[in-house]
Amino acid sequence: MTPRMKKILFICLIAMVAIIGALHYLTPGYMILFHDTYRRLSYFPIAIGAILYGLPGGLFIAVLSCLSFVPHLFMFWFQGPEAYYSELSEILFYLAAGLVIGLISSRENRLREKYQQLSEKLTISYKRLHDQAGRLLKAEKQLGQSKKLSMLGHVSASLAHEIKNPLASIKGATEILAEEVPPSHPKHEFIEIMRSEVSRLNNSVNEVLAYCRGQQTINKDRLEPLAEILDKVILLLASRIREKSIDLTCEKTGSDTLVRVEEAAMIQVLMNIILNAVDAVPKKGKIRICHYQELKGYRIDVADNGPGLSPEKFEKVFESFVTFKEGGTGLGLSITRKIVERLGGTIEVTQSDMGGALFSVFLSDKNFRKLKKEAE
Secondary structure, eight states: OOHHHHHHHHHHHHHHHHHHHHHHHHSOTTOHHHHHHHHHHTHHHHHHHHHHHHHHHHHHHHHHHHHHHHHHHHHTTTSOHHHHHHHHHHHHHHHHHHHHHHHHHHHHHHHHHHHHHHHHHHHHHHHHHHHHHHHHHHHHHHHHHHHHHHHHHHHHHHHHHHHHHHHHHHHHHHHHHHHHSOTTSTTHHHHHHHHHHHHHHHHHHHHHHHHHHTOOOOOOOSEEEHHHHHHHHHHHTHHHHHHTTOEEEEEEOOTTEEEESOHHHHHHHHHHHHHHHHHHSOTTOEEEEEEEEOSSEEEEEEEEOSOOOOGGGTTGGGSTTOOOSTTOOSOHHHHHHHHHHHTTEEEEEEEOTTSSEEEEEEEEGGGEEEOOOTTO
16 A cells, blocks of 8 residues: 555544544434444444554554544433443543554564565575576586587597598699699699688688687688689589589679688588588478678578578577587587687578578678779
8 A cells, every 4th residue: 555545544534533523422312322333433443543554553543532432421421420431431442442453463564574574585585596596507508518529629639630631642632633634624623622622621620629629710811702702612512402403592792892701711601501501401492592781791691491490499509519400410500600700790590581591691891891803
């Protein structure tokens, strides 16, 4: 109850006592039934005052009731001591009622305030406990993640040693072939692809090692043509795309844009995203790639008509060791996000208008600038 409502109700109780006193005064003395009724009605404002306002309120209303009862006593002054003292005892009952009910009400109010304070303390303690439990679960999750990454780091170090040796041999053999096959030969393009892919595979191994060790390996000092990087990725995946008869469309704007990224890192980002789309779509599925300039940066969208992801999986898909496809490692998209973040960009997944997933990579305008190709 608001303080204003309590004030109004207190005034109403005083008015009720005054009305009962006036009725005593105006009703003739021989109408005993009415006076008995008024006398009993006086207990209601006393009880209500004591319940709502405690001991002070109960005694105050009781005293007012006694004063309003005084005119009634004079009517019994000449009826003898027995009748007079019988009516006079009513005053004592008024005071006793205000005192007893007021004491009980005051005690209840103190207990209520004590319980309310205790409830507030429990609420604060529960909130603190809930926050601490949340931090503990987060710390436990991070600890588990750190253990997994530590194990992966040891395994990756062993695998890197085993992979780099054959890579060095393949690279040497490719260099020999490049010397034997002149640039004018129609197959020379494939030798260049081999050299480029060997280099990219070596960079990928280094990136996995850096990811496990929490190191930074990306060099963002070079400006690379984004359109050419995308064309190179599509060419590398051409056989996979033809194998599933996928309808791939690429909408390009700003083909003269040079992105401040490392080419191998950007190839790895696009390769992981497009490969996921290729694996997700059915045979003769559809993939749409769009890259365009926005007000504050550059965006690359890869959409497909595969099964897509439910909203609760949008963020989990980028967590390490979390995969939603059979045979997946749960590292591809995790490493991809790490690379994009190191480039100063962001990556997110939503539902595409084609029914599948839509992966969007946004690169801030701090990391690229639009330049005309000098060759043109």
